[in-house]
Amino acid sequence: MRQDLDARVLAWMAEADWRADEPRFTALALELFCFQFAHCTPYRRFCEARGATPDSVSDWRDVPAVPAGTFKEVAIRSFPAEHTCKTFRTSGTSSGRRGELHLDTLALYEASLLPPIRRFLFPDLESARAEGGERFRIIVMAPTPREAPDSSLSHMFGRMLDALGTSDSGFCMKPARLLEQATAPVALCGTAFAFVHLLEDAGPVRLPDGSRVMETGGFKGRGREISRGELYAWIEEKLGVPPARIVNQYGMTELGSQFYDSVLREPERPRRKLAPPWTRVRLVDPETGRDAMPGKPGLVTIHDLANTGSVAAIQTADLGHAIEDGFDVLGREPGAEERGCSIAADLMLGA
Amino acid sequence: MTSAAEIRAAGERLAEAGAALRDRPRGRTVDAFASLLEAWRDPGGTWQKRLVETLPGSAGFSPENVREGLARGLEHWTGNALRELVSRELEKIGEDARGFPRTSVLLAGSIPMPTITSLMGPLLLHSPVLAKPASRDPVTADLFAESLRDLDPELGAAIEVIPFASDDSQCAEAFFDADCVVATGSDETVFAITRFVRAGARLVAHGHRLSVAVVGPEHAEALALDVALWDQLGCLSPVAAYCDAADAERLAEALAQALSETEKRLPRGELPTASAAAIRRELDEAAMRRAAGRDVSVRGDEALRWAVVREADAGFRPAPLHRFVRVHPIESRDQLLQALASLAPHLAGIATDLPSEVFAPFCVRVCTPGTLQAPPLAWHHDGQPLLAPLAR
Numbered sequence: 166m167r168q169d170l171d172a173r174v175l176a177w178m179a180e181a182d183w184r185a186d187e188p189r190f191t192a193l194a195l196e197l198f199c200f201q202f203a204h205c206t207p208y209r210r211f212c213e214a215r216g217a218t219p220d221s222v223s224d225w226r227d228v229p230a231v232p233a234g235t236f237k238e239v240a241i242r243s244f245p246a247e248h249t250c251k252t253f254r255t256s257g258t259s260s261g262r263r264g265e266l267h268l269d270t271l272a273l274y275e276a277s278l279l280p281p282i283r284r285f286l287f288p289d290l291e292s293a294r295a296e297g298g299e300r301f302r303i304i305v306m307a308p309t310p311r312e313a314p315d316s317s318l319s320h321m322f323g324r325m326l327d328a329l330g331t332s333d334s335g336f337c338m339k340p341a342r343l344l345e346q347a348t349a350p351v352a353l354c355g356t357a358f359a360f361v362h363l364l365e366d367a368g369p370v371r372l373p374d375g376s377r378v379m380e381t382g383g384f385k386g387r388g389r390e391i392s393r394g395e396l397y398a399w400i401e402e403k404l405g406v407p408p409a410r411i412v413n414q415y416g417m418t419e420l421g422s423q424f425y426d427s428v429l430r431e432p433e434r435p436r437r438k439l440a441p442p443w444t445r446v447r448l449v450d451p452e453t454g455r456d457a458m459p460g461k462p463g464l465v466t467i468h469d470l471a472n473t474g475s476v477a478a479i480q481t482a483d484l485g486h487a488i489e490d491g492f493d494v495l496g497r498e499p500g501a502e503e504r505g506c507s508i509a510a511d512l513m514l515g516a
Numbered sequence: 517m518t519s520a521a522e523i524r525a526a527g528e529r530l531a532e533a534g535a536a537l538r539d540r541p542r543g544r545t546v547d548a549f550a551s552l553l554e555a556w557r558d559p560g561g562t563w564q565k566r567l568v569e570t571l572p573g574s575a576g577f578s579p580e581n582v583r584e585g586l587a588r589g590l591e592h593w594t595g596n597a598l599r600e601l602v603s604r605e606l607e608k609i610g611e612d613a614r615g616f617p618r619t620s621v622l623l624a625g626s627i628p629m630p631t632i633t634s635l636m637g638p639l640l641l642h643s644p645v646l647a648k649p650a651s652r653d654p655v656t657a658d659l660f661a662e663s664l665r666d667l668d669p670e671l672g673a674a675i676e677v678i679p680f681a682s683d684d685s686q687c688a689e690a691f692f693d694a695d696c697v698v699a700t701g702s703d704e705t706v707f708a709i710t711r712f713v714r715a716g717a718r719l720v721a722h723g724h725r726l727s728v729a730v731v732g733p734e735h736a737e738a739l740a741l742d743v744a745l746w747d748q749l750g751c752l753s754p755v756a757a758y759c760d761a762a763d764a765e766r767l768a769e770a771l772a773q774a775l776s777e778t779e780k781r782l783p784r785g786e787l788p789t790a791s792a793a794a795i796r797r798e799l800d801e802a803a804m805r806r807a808a809g810r811d812v813s814v815r816g817d818e819a820l821r822w823a824v825v826r827e828a829d830a831g832f833r834p835a836p837l838h839r840f841v842r843v844h845p846i847e848s849r850d851q852l853l854q855a856l857a858s859l860a861p862h863l864a865g866i867a868t869d870l871p872s873e874v875f876a877p878f879c880v881r882v883c884t885p886g887t888l889q890a891p892p893l894a895w896h897h898d899g900q901p902l903l904a905p906l907a908r
Binding site for chain 1: 787789790792793795796797800801803804805806807808809819820
């Protein structure tokens with residue numbers, strides 16, 4: 166059953182035509198729920214406690230979502246532990262616990278990551294792809310996969326460089342000089358935190374036209390916190406890359422798939438994150454468990470068919486809001502003040 | 517909204533009001549505030565009534581909760597309690613202790629009692645007060661100033677309440693241009709204002725804190741009241757209960773029932789989406805731990821009006837507040853003290869019927885369950901004395 170499911174999801178990922186195809190998604194999501202219900206004991210008990218079983222669930226929206234924080238404490242596998250070939254871990258916090266995604270194959274993980282990158286970070290390479298010339302100079306500000314073997318982000322960047330990077334592409338934590346010398350367009354990628362470090366040190370340069378930036382992750386617990394708008398203005402000031410050419414990636418260790426801003430692909434439409442067809446993103450009202458009312462924020466809950474080896478439905482810790490056919494993740498409300506004087510204990514714990 | 521020029525003008529008016537206080541006998545000031553507290557502590561009086569009418573709209577509490585919270589919180593704040601407090605403090609800092617030419621008070625949160633003491637402290641030392649009200653409580657400071665003007669116009673002239681946008685740096689510069697600044701808020705807020713406070717000025721910061729309970733199942737009702745008042749958002753609201761391991765599950769069950777009953781009398785107020793998301797996440801994570809075989813139990817109202825998670829151990833976990841309580845089993849007194857020691861820097865109060873000596877290592881308020889939200893006047897927000905930090 167699992168091999169058949171993997172094969173059908175892989176086939177979908179390989180298709181260039183991104184059609185949502187609801188019946189196909191529903192069929193795969195329900196079969197995957199059956200499989201994971203049967204093979205992941207904690208998940209089965211979690212679902213049973215909610216009265217959700219393969220017999221009772223006929224809509225993928227009713228498949229119980231596991232909170233992402235659970236991956237810090239519970240080994241979530243739908244395969245025997247001894248078949249684990251790779252474990253990705255979340256970045257550490259002062260609470261000391263790191264989330265773990267165990268995989269028994271990297272096939273889906275790797276197959277799911279490239280199509281969205283091509284589509285949203287390099288839409289201009291799609292025509293070149295047909296001619297076999299789809300390469301771009303990519304500079305990544307992150308540890309290499311060898312330096313951080315349990316980092317899913319480093320792994321993703323490594324795959325991206327292998328598949329799409331030119332020979333002068335690579336990892337570089339301090340690329341200021343490389344950027345000064347750039348004469349051809351560059352794709353500069355890294356965590357938002359890495360960009361803050363770069364921008365603090367880098368003198369103003371103007372990256373060649375056609376350059377782009379991909380940033381991911383936040384700043385929580387890293388001391389300095391700036392808004393995304395401030396970061397983008399700073400990138401424009403220091404690197405000459407306007408916000409319209411800066412793409413935010415939304416992803417997490419617990420998910421096989423990632424979500425990218427639409428700005429490069431659909432510059433005339435609002436910035437939003439668009440989901441690959443083998444995923445669904447719901448914004449759930451945390452009080453009711455149902456879809457949030459239009460215009461209201463909701464908990465970003467992701468159903469990712471790439472997660473065949475763990476669980477497909479993941480409840481993230483983020484609030485988001487819908488924008489046309491996509492979504493965006495909400496940061497903390499600017500100027501929001503606390504109602505009480507009790508410390509937010511997650512802050513105290515640094516979680 | 518207010519401009520920086522208006523804040524500076526208020527500062528000039530306060531300088532004049534401060535000069536008028538210079539030769540005023542302290543006893544008259546203490547008597548005035550003693551009368552003011554007597555007026556405020558009357559549940560049928562003007563000030564509590566007006567707060568019950570106006571605070572729920574801005575702060576998001578139910579009127580029932582504000583009514584009960586004020587009645588309990590101000591119950592022991594008598595005129596005599598104030599006289600004793602001032603007398604005791606002046607013995608230590610000197611009878612002729614004076615405050616600064618001006619004290620700027622940055623208010624936060626939406627629970628009235630800390631606002632009252634924050635405003636009253638400098639004025640008792642004849643330091644005029646310029647106050648910025650909290651966005652979630654724009655009413656308490658204004659009512660306090662109004663009641664003071666009614667009672668004693670000379671003192672009433674020495675307080676001005678000026679709202680301005682938190683991100684207006686020109687207003688902030690004018691506001692914090694004082695010899696003494698009192699700031700209440702998160703560590704982040706306090707850190708953010710340090711850049712505005714001039715060199716050599718006194719900064720009195722009251723950070724956010726939390727409280728816990730050390731109780732058995734027989735205290736479930738009292739604990740539920742401590743949790744429900746102010747929707748568990750105050751620093752004296754217990755976020756966790758430590759209980760003898762043999763009784764922990766019984767306490768969780770009794771507490772769930774008591775919270776459910778209390779909800780009928782003191783309905784929970786507004787629940788912001790981010791807080792609802794945090795509660796949902798913590799409940800679901802606890803359910804997954806249980807599903808994975810951990811000895812955890814989860815109880816909660818479907819609409820997230822209250823929740824009780826009985827954990828498998830004493831390890832502290834995130835507290836999303838809004839009536840979400842964790843019950844931690846404790847095997848020994850040593851284990852309890854160890855668990856509390858990890859919270860010590862942030863701990864404000866402990867509700868328990870154990871002797872207070874047990875908690876001597878911690879500088880916290882120890883009280884019987886059900887009375888956490890009724891601190892004596894002498895307990896000023898986070899344990900600092902009321903007057904000493906404000907004296908020159």
